[in-house]
Amino acid sequence: MNYFITLTLNGLASGAAYAALALSLVIIYQATRLVNFAQPALALLSVYTAYTVTQLTGSYWLGFAAALTTGLLVGAFVERVIVRPIARTSQLNAIIVTLGLLLVVQGAVGMIWGNEQHGFRYAFSYVGRFSPADVFSLVAVGVVALLLFGLYRFTPLGLRMRAAAFHPEAARLSGVKVGLMLTAGWGIASLIGALAGMLAGPPFISPNVFDVVFVFGITAAVVGGLDNPFGAVIGGLLIGLGMSYVSGFVGPELATLTALAIVVIVLSVRPDGILSRPTARKV
Amino acid sequence: MNAQTLPGAAGNGASPDAEPILAVENLSASYGAVRALDNVSLAVPAQGLCAVLGANGAGKTTLLRTLTGLHRASSGRVLLEGEDITRLxxxxxxxxxxxHVPEGGGVIxxxxxxxxxxxxxxxxxxRRSSTTFDEVMDLFPPLVERRTKTASTLSGGERQMLAIGRALMGRPRVLLLDEPSLGLAPLVTKQIFTLLRDLRDRIGLTVVLVEQNAAGALSVTEHGYVLNQGSVAAEGPSDGLLADDRTRHAYLGF
Known part of the structure; x- marks a missing residue:
């Protein structure tokens, strides 16, 4: 029983990072119907920035703040300067461009910081089952999810952002600057992506450190329902739990297969994800 | 072309003295190679109720969309209270x-x-924003009890009310309405038309009403324009258009 609880807590902790990454994908998909394949690249850039800041200042938390700031700014920049001009011609082009951006940024990070692994000091101990680092992961993602919910639900900015996402023309006719809302959405999404990176990356970072995490993140987003933020969180935790149970009770070599199995099972029952569109309208 | 179809437009018989609150001058717009608006000119006096009529594809919706910048004008000008807003x-x-309340209301x-x-x-x-909210709620009692429900639960008539209410929240001077009667029961349509007249009387709103329901629209407005294939085919006082058999048969279909 004790073992089961440990596995559960572990699963939730690793699921938290997937949930955060899934959230960052869903926020953008919801607003633009675009899967942002560049998300792990933006997280990568943020985490390496944090690495350098931490090295220079010796403070993990300055690095942490730098990561989130970098995510916010780079996300907004990518939307405004790279994605938007291309999305005007075709949505598919924009998706391909985000994929290209992923490769370019990964390459650039390798050129700047080197392709070898760097040890990234962590603020909390990550040894043992359900370590302080795990607790921090869960709490950080929980707080971010709540803040995001509050932002969308209760602030004028959130109302504008939702209006722009659901019905851009009606939003414009209500005086909303839809383009600005898109930029803000990308910024916030990439900030959360950077958080996911800070949770999933250390203790070792390298240009390809997020490849696997991203696969689980996007899996979580699809499982939860691509246009539902709550679904993203549920999907992330579900993937984390499933992989933790299977690797604990059956064997770690089957963990990745578990994620695939969850996708197949969930989508065969609910093809649009756990929280599909009709539910999303109620929240 | 313009001179033929717009007899007396330069002098504007409707309100000879007052400067129109909304003036459209030789406005043209296209969808690719298709010309949807061809040299359309209108003059809507302040606190006027003005109907824009015509068959499907006559350019009514394009006209409204061009006025609020949802569609780009290829030439011509739109003046609101004398200020050029064409490119905004x-x-x-x-x-x-x-x-602008678009076709179907555009409720989210x-x-x-x-x-x-x-x-x-x-x-x-x-600070006035919350007073406006209460005022708008007072106008539409059915919306009060639905306040916390999503708009998807509203009936067609309620959605139209909500759409108009949302537009009023910005305290506009001029309200453009695109076929508010679409899909509504005749009684509900009548309520909405009556409401428009009330709004003009109570808060001095100017209304431009685009309708296919020509008889209904002409009975509530003072002045009407008839669009045909993107240009103004006829215009004049609403009761005159209603009485003119030739216009009615040719363009309005009743």
């Missing part, structure tokens, strides 16, 4: 006092009734 982006046009069904209304007044960001 939609969200700026709205803040100048020109509101994912948001609650209250959120839809608040959205319409967000750009004002002044």
């Amino acid at each position: 982006p939609t969200e700026k046009v709205i803040t100048r006092g020109l509101a 069904v994912e948001l609650t009734v209250e959120e839809n209304l608040r959205l319409g007044g967000l750009w004002r960001s002044d």
Whole structure:
């Protein structure tokens, strides 16, 4: 029983990072119907920035703040300067461009910081089952999810952002600057992506450190329902739990297969994800 | 072309003295190679109720969309209270006092009734915003009890009310309405038309009403324009258009 609880807590902790990454994908998909394949690249850039800041200042938390700031700014920049001009011609082009951006940024990070692994000091101990680092992961993602919910639900900015996402023309006719809302959405999404990176990356970072995490993140987003933020969180935790149970009770070599199995099972029952569109309208 | 189809437009018989609050001068717009608006000119006096009529594809919706910048004008000008707003982006046009309720209302069904209304007044960001909210709620009693429900639960008539309410939240000077009667029962349509007249009388709103329901629209407005294939085919006082058999048969189909 004790073992089961440990596995559960572990699963939730690793699921938290997937949930955060899934959230960052869903926020953008919801607003633009675009899967942002560049998300792990933006997280990568943020985490390496944090690495350098931490090295220079010796403070993990300055690095942490730098990561989130970098995510916010780079996300907004990518939307405004790279994605938007291309999305005007075709949505598919924009998706391909985000994929290209992923490769370019990964390459650039390798050129700047080197392709070898760097040890990234962590603020909390990550040894043992359900370590302080795990607790921090869960709490950080929980707080971010709540803040995001509050932002969308209760602030004028959130109302504008939702209006722009659901019905851009009606939003414009209500005086909303839809383009600005898109930029803000990308910024916030990439900030959360950077958080996911800070949770999933250390203790070792390298240009390809997020490849696997991203696969689980996007899996979580699809499982939860691509246009539902709550679904993203549920999907992330579900993937984390499933992989933790299977690797604990059956064997770690089957963990990745578990994620695939969850996708197949969930989508065969609910093809649009756990929280599909009709539910999303109620929240 | 313009001179033939717009007899007396230069002098504007409707309101000879007052400067129109909304003036459209030789406005043209296209969809690719298709010309949807061809040299359309209108003059809407302040606190006027004006109908724009015509068959499907006559250019009515394009006219409204071009006025609020949702569609780009290829030539011509739109003047609101003497200010040229032709090239302004939609969200700026709205803040100048020109509101537009699109076809079907454009209510955001994912948001609650209250959120839809608040959205319409967000750009004002002044203290009066909450008084406007209460005033709008007073206008539409059916919306009060649905306040926290999503707009998807509303009937067609209620959605139209919500759409008008949202537009009013911005305290516009001129309200453009695109076929508010579409899909509504005759009684509900009549309520909405009556409401428009009330709004003019009570808060001095100017209304431009685009309709296929020509008889209904002409009975509530003072002045009417008939569009045909993108140009103004006839215009005049509403009762005159209603009585003129030739216009009625040729363009209005009743």
